Amino acid sequence: xxxxxxxxxxxxxxxxxxxxxxxxxxxxxxxxxxxxxxxxxxxxxxxxxxxxxxxxxxxxxxxxxxxxxxxxxxxxxxxxxxxxxxxxxxxxxxxxx
Numbered sequence: 001x002x003x004x005x006x007x008x009x010x011x012x013x014x015x016x017x018x019x020x021x022x023x024x025x026x027x028x029x030x031x032x033x034x035x036x037x038x039x040x041x042x043x044x045x046x047x048x049x050x051x052x053x054x055x056x057x058x059x060x061x062x063x064x065x066x067x068x069x070x071x072x073x074x075x076x077x078x079x080x081x082x083x084x085x086x087x088x089x090x091x092x093x094x095x096x097x
Contacts, residue, residue: 040070
Protein backbone atom coordinates (compact mmCIF):
# COMPACT_ATOMS: atom_id res chain seq x y z
CA UNK A 1 0.00 0.00 0.00
CA UNK A 2 2.89 2.35 0.69
CA UNK A 3 4.21 2.04 -2.86
CA UNK A 4 0.80 2.92 -4.28
CA UNK A 5 0.55 5.99 -2.04
CA UNK A 6 4.04 7.08 -3.06
CA UNK A 7 3.18 6.76 -6.75
CA UNK A 8 -0.12 8.61 -6.32
CA UNK A 9 1.62 11.38 -4.38
CA UNK A 10 4.30 11.73 -7.07
CA UNK A 11 1.73 11.88 -9.87
CA UNK A 12 -0.39 14.45 -8.03
CA UNK A 13 2.70 16.54 -7.28
CA UNK A 14 3.71 16.45 -10.95
CA UNK A 15 0.18 17.46 -11.99
CA UNK A 16 0.22 20.34 -9.49
CA UNK A 17 3.57 21.59 -10.78
CA UNK A 18 2.38 21.44 -14.41
CA UNK A 19 -0.77 23.30 -13.45
CA UNK A 20 1.21 25.99 -11.62
CA UNK A 21 3.42 26.44 -14.66
CA UNK A 22 0.31 27.02 -16.78
CA UNK A 23 -1.02 29.52 -14.23
CA UNK A 24 2.22 31.51 -14.41
CA UNK A 25 2.81 31.32 -18.17
CA UNK A 26 -0.76 31.84 -19.34
CA UNK A 27 -0.96 33.08 -22.13
CA UNK A 28 -4.60 34.10 -21.70
CA UNK A 29 -6.84 34.63 -18.70
CA UNK A 30 -8.95 31.65 -19.72
CA UNK A 31 -5.85 29.40 -19.67
CA UNK A 32 -5.03 30.61 -16.18
CA UNK A 33 -8.59 30.03 -14.97
CA UNK A 34 -8.59 26.50 -16.39
CA UNK A 35 -5.22 25.80 -14.75
CA UNK A 36 -6.59 26.96 -11.40
CA UNK A 37 -9.55 24.60 -11.84
CA UNK A 38 -7.16 21.75 -12.53
CA UNK A 39 -5.07 22.72 -9.51
CA UNK A 40 -8.16 22.65 -7.29
CA UNK A 41 -9.05 19.22 -8.67
CA UNK A 42 -5.53 17.99 -7.89
CA UNK A 43 -5.80 19.38 -4.35
CA UNK A 44 -9.14 17.62 -3.91
CA UNK A 45 -7.63 14.38 -5.20
CA UNK A 46 -4.79 14.76 -2.72
CA UNK A 47 -7.21 15.29 0.14
CA UNK A 48 -9.17 12.25 -1.00
CA UNK A 49 -5.96 10.23 -1.06
CA UNK A 50 -5.19 11.31 2.50
CA UNK A 51 -8.70 10.34 3.57
CA UNK A 52 -8.37 6.88 2.02
CA UNK A 53 -4.87 6.33 3.39
CA UNK A 54 -5.84 7.28 6.94
CA UNK A 55 -9.30 5.75 6.86
CA UNK A 56 -10.82 8.97 8.22
CA UNK A 57 -13.87 10.79 6.94
CA UNK A 58 -13.02 14.17 8.46
CA UNK A 59 -11.94 15.49 5.07
CA UNK A 60 -15.25 14.85 3.28
CA UNK A 61 -16.93 18.14 4.34
CA UNK A 62 -13.77 19.96 3.28
CA UNK A 63 -13.91 18.26 -0.13
CA UNK A 64 -17.55 19.22 -0.52
CA UNK A 65 -16.89 22.86 0.35
CA UNK A 66 -13.84 23.02 -1.92
CA UNK A 67 -15.76 21.53 -4.85
CA UNK A 68 -18.56 24.08 -4.41
CA UNK A 69 -16.06 26.95 -4.26
CA UNK A 70 -14.32 25.64 -7.38
CA UNK A 71 -17.61 25.38 -9.27
CA UNK A 72 -18.79 28.86 -8.29
CA UNK A 73 -15.39 30.29 -9.16
CA UNK A 74 -15.41 28.65 -12.59
CA UNK A 75 -18.88 29.94 -13.35
CA UNK A 76 -17.96 33.45 -12.20
CA UNK A 77 -14.83 33.54 -14.37
CA UNK A 78 -16.74 32.18 -17.37
CA UNK A 79 -19.48 34.79 -16.98
CA UNK A 80 -16.93 37.57 -16.54
CA UNK A 81 -14.92 36.56 -19.59
CA UNK A 82 -17.93 36.11 -21.86
CA UNK A 83 -19.20 39.59 -21.02
CA UNK A 84 -15.86 41.29 -21.70
CA UNK A 85 -14.66 39.44 -24.81
CA UNK A 86 -15.82 40.86 -28.15
CA UNK A 87 -17.77 38.40 -30.26
CA UNK A 88 -16.27 37.46 -33.62
CA UNK A 89 -19.30 35.70 -35.10
CA UNK A 90 -21.35 38.90 -35.54
CA UNK A 91 -21.05 40.69 -38.88
CA UNK A 92 -19.60 44.17 -38.91
CA UNK A 93 -22.53 46.62 -38.95
CA UNK A 94 -20.51 49.59 -40.18
CA UNK A 95 -19.24 48.04 -43.40
CA UNK A 96 -22.58 47.66 -45.22
CA UNK A 97 -24.38 50.76 -44.00
